[in-house]
Amino acid sequence: MTDRDETTATTTDRYHYTRVVDIDGRTVRARVDRDRYINRSLAVAEVLNEHLTWTTLAAEAPSTWWHDTPNATSRVAAADPARFLRPVTDPLLRRAATILASPPTTTTISPHLHGAIAALLATSHGYNAEYHIDPDDITWAHTHGGALHIIEHPDGSVVFTKAHRPNCPFITSAGSSDCDEDCYFPHPADHHHDLDD
Structure with missing residues (x-):
């Protein structure tokens, strides 16, 4: 000290x-x-x-x-x-x-979820993809759209979504109910600024 x-x-x-x-x-x-x-x-x-x-x-x-x-x-x-x-x-x-x-608490992910993240990378950027995400991109993602929800289904599929609010039926039912269509997040390009006269 x-x-x-x-x-x-x-x-x-x-x-x-x-x-x-x-x-x-x-x-x-x-x-x-x-x-x-x-x-x-x-x-x-x-x-x-x-x-x-x-x-x-x-x-x-x-x-x-x-x-x-x-x-x-x-x-x-x-x-x-x-x-x-x-x-x-x-x-x-x-x-x-x-x-x-005190050691910080760490979150570990299951091998299945790790595989799902690998599949997300491979399906969006190619089977041998490498993708770097900058801190600014992470901040941007936190401030635009909804929170990230990860839903693992019994059939082994995984849903990654930022399209639903936390109390949406799709989220609260872990994907077994449909969205109630009340999930709306403004597109970042639609942001308007009020200008002072």
Whole structure:
């Protein structure tokens, strides 16, 4: 864990400390707000996610540290908030490091589904096809059309579809019912922009 930055702030009713660290290449921050009132105080550890927003990893109940820190109106606390709140961030950041060190969950696919993906590639691009999909294409696919649904049928066939909404009868019945024809996703070329006058 490598410290990258820290900031403090004080007002008449509260003082604040933020500590930013690097944990195995991930940016993590611990924030502690010590308010005059315990129910308006907080201590959290957050990780910067791929969307450049903060996701909470851990929190510490104010009842475990609030009584051990000076009142928000204290001149001592106002002069050096980090002195009193940095010790609160230490266990939070250790817990965050433990959470981030956990192996990510992976999804494995069955050999049958793997074969179906190979068949999709072969039938769309040739029996000896190789096809590279860029991250931009993946993002585009996530933001256009419906969600990807994969339906494996008892006869061994597999349906890959982005043409149905999640509550469509075709999806909810795993392909045994027909679509109710209420699945509509605008074509990307039909997107219109409103222009300001």
